[in-house]
Amino acid sequence: MPERRYRPISPDLLARELTEAILAGPISRVAIDGAGAAPGTLADAVAELLRPHGRETLRVSTKDFLRAASLRYERGKRDPDARYDDWLDIGGLRREVLDPAGPGGSGLALPALWDAERDRATRLDRVRLRPGAVVLVDGELLLGHGLPFDFTVHLLLSPGALARHLPAAEHWALPAFERYADEVAPGEFADVVVRMDDPRHPALIERA
Template identity: 30%
Template sequence: MIVRNRVLGRIADHLAQQRPGHPLRVAVDGITASGKTTLARELTAALAERGRTAAHLSMDGFHNPRVVRHRLGRDSADGYYADAYDFASFERLVLEPLGPGGDRKYRQRIIDLRSDAPIDEPPVEAPEDLVLVVDGSFLQRELTWDEVVFVDTPFEVARERGTRRDTELLGGLEQAKRAFDQRYHAASRRYLDEVGPAVRATIVLGNADLADPVLRRIGGPAGAVVNLFSYGTLQTPSVQLEHFGRELKGEQDLLPGFRQDWVTITDPAVIAVSGTDRHPIVRHTGDPADTTAGTVLEVTTEELAAADVYEVDDYRRALVRLGSGADAWVYLAQR
């Protein structure tokens, strides 16, 4: 699981940098049995390791009562899509209080899914720097988020995982297969067709292989462009062509308050592309007399993901203010 831990660490680094002035509301979205809950728990733990206050919440606690969920029939895909979740209550009781101008007092659940009993618990007050990680289905249909992670898993892989997981719950393997085909994944296909959640998400993770997930995009929706400040090998055209498939546009700039150092790279793939095992690395000093020269590169969110994969674990990505006044992502020393 080394690759998984590294990729999830990159996502956690990215989320940990976000400070919008209110708790950060993060959705972990995807088709049924794509691996959303597992990923949400892993991200919550990784954020806590990075010093951010983080909490995990599941949309299981915001289902509609059974009489509403099943009013179109237990096997209805349209019923699952339209009636499974109480999105209005979730927006009112969770997302709005944690959003701009909210009082930060939010509910963690309103129903016990198994017993179908309503729950009236007092709200929890969130610290301003909280990262709330929420897993569920159809999360981009009508809800407001600060970041969205889309867990991109093929239907055939999710079906195998889900039917194995829910065999006992759904009354047997054949019943589980029928439920996924007729209800859960039929509704998920409608969601993909109508909403296009992978395109809208700010982070996309290929999760077909749990041990070897693929970071496909990070930093914004499809087509977005962000600034990446490079003081090292990413300024080299050959490295850009290898990892981005094109030469990038850039402008010279300075990173104040950071001093350049050197690190020895042991990853043979990185050495092969860069041509050296000695790479520059910068460390924060806070001294304005310390400056690091480099280039601000315009990259797509897909290319930012490729840069995350290229950089070794000695580096972490952070958001900084450059000498020109522009904000940019940069890879700094891990510690």
Template identity: 30%
Template structure:
């Protein structure tokens, strides 16, 4: 990790609120697919721990996908289907957000779905200690039913021209975001941007087009 990136991530880590009493703190890392959410969230979790916040739980919304039958019920190429049907938000709330929320049980499940086998999972409950910091990465984390859940939220701002290039290197997809094979995903995310303006809803907007030199663009007052 570059020294510049380390400084920026530590600045974000220092903005994670202290828990109230035995309560927990919920942190979101949002951004387009390929913006670097998972890596940023991993580094943020490590930075929070390094600051003396000993218990951090990492969860990815990608582990709460709907089954293929639900994800593609509007068609395999449908942008609206990608925006509306990708994730099981009810299960995510029940297994993650509610347990870590105010007055929550702290009894949670970190996963609910296996992509490789298209199988719904029901793993044993885990119990987080009081004061746990929950760090979640995922698409669409500032949509209406989720935006109020976060004690701190970050949006990684990266143009689709760059995210498509990264996804091509990672997944073998087409590097042109305007290619027809990318329409479901890129247009689906544009619909999210138009409907929810996550760049404005996030507490911190970070330009992450250069992963070695991310830049804090805007920070809302605490």
């Protein structure tokens, strides 16, 4: 296994470095993945930094691309394997967001597909992405599905930190995240891996 180095970094500088990496490459579809690590906060910060550079951004969250309750809860509302296998509408995310935003895509993306609280389609209009637009997708259990992301960021938490940051009412899902770490191992292949045990003091994991 390659040697790893941990480089402490402030949250602001982390957002700036991710922005610079996106600007430096032909990147239009970005995943920021991490349960209990507030990936949406980081995605929002990167989106704000991209806009002054003339890069239109579309923010998408996997919580708006969940499957219908009848499918998510078929094995019960607190089944960790169902959370791992059945909650995210992978096909919908690809069809409505990632493929349209990619090379040769229509450029018409849907910001949200499903309202999980009301358990119905959002019925939002598609938005037209201008050339050079960046789609920033945040969520949990996001990697390892073969989704066509151009740039992936994984926010890594130790098991103890995940238990601390995850609301107590969500602790039933901890086995799903343990399974993700074991079976997918996103920390081994994501383009950027950030240790987020203390969100005020992240550390970039750099492979020697």
